[in-house]
Amino acid sequence: MIDLIGFKNNSEFLPKDFDTFDSKQKLRQLFLYMSNIILKDFCHFNKYEQNFLSNYSLKQAFTYKIKKDLNMNYVLSHKKNSFKFNLCKNSTKTINNYINNTNSSFISKNCKLKVAKLISSCFVNKELQLLIDKHLVFHEFVLKKLKKLHSDKTIIDLGNAICIKSDEFHGIKIYTSWKDIKINKPDIKDELESAIKAIKKGESYQIYLAYPKNSDFTKQIPIYVNELENHEYQIKAIPYSLRSIIKTNRSL
Template structure:
């Protein structure tokens, strides 16, 4: 059974979150995944804004097949044509790319150097247990999205990725800590206990007194929710659940 926190695709089967905010169609949900995957795969795979919009009308499997093809060399080189001594063969990427070409009935041979390493990494990512799939933890995708936005918004401050949280600091400011989690928040029954416990521990240790719990904005969760904790009543603190919009993905 697939982990409910993983989103993406396995062969033709797509695993995407249910409709929320303005992501109310399969096309927009695919566009969202291609955009968010950039933050994880950026070192070797990047879907441009044009590609995100264009490829969202295809299945996610076809979108990644398109990307592999677009990154492949236009003409395949043969060893006897390569006399440049600066060319250094990368055996690993050569094997990966040729195995992919052979599996797809391409009668070509690629002799690869490090320039094609991103392509080899993408092919390796896309194939697991003889099937094509890309599945990424949704909490990681949301965390990286929020981190990127915060770094851009607070370029004049120190932004630290703590793994399970994000910290914003300045010389004169103790710091703001942000816990991120991709949950479908229902205002009357918010499922935030795990993040709240981490926030309480952090405040008790005296590390931070201002903490935000960030979740994707949805049709029910549109405004900040102040959170009051009895066991912290004698401490100075601020905890808020914050709706974080992903709309910039489809509006740019």
């Protein structure tokens, strides 16, 4: 579970030691924000919900979200605790199974209603759970921020990296990883190897290794590599701040 964040029933798997996220409430708030990025097509916790629901368990937060979306989306009801939804049989079955907590294991990924898609993504083996790869969600977070900050440039998601290009320069390559970086002994071997290969291939000469900011890792770290002494290059490990999530929500 070391690379997964989220919850499984009443158990929570929260990251720690990053930026200003120094309490369980703030870490829950961070996860609800991050879940928006992964579940963007059918689930969105607004800023008020992120702030308010951080006082409750993640299971309670997602239970609240499902119930709220159900109340907004149901079309008609024939029987107690039985709902029928227009145009989507799979949505009806999925939602009714969730509501009635039946022995049936029918959960369909082929649902049209957003709330049914949410249930299908979070209801596994009759338990409410959502576990997200933290490296993936950090990558998507950085990608989203870069697109907003550099709207005048071309942002390319390479899967294992992000590239920023424009007509004026060759391009910057950014490798992302959600790690707790320690200045005296940074764990950057894998990302550094990828950076060295990219420079040797001539794909880019300016490369950043992006990690979440923490109390020890607050400034950029230039990285010098002996085997690249005959190459023109720049490699830096950079702390990426997540604190704007909390600052934005506190202003409500």
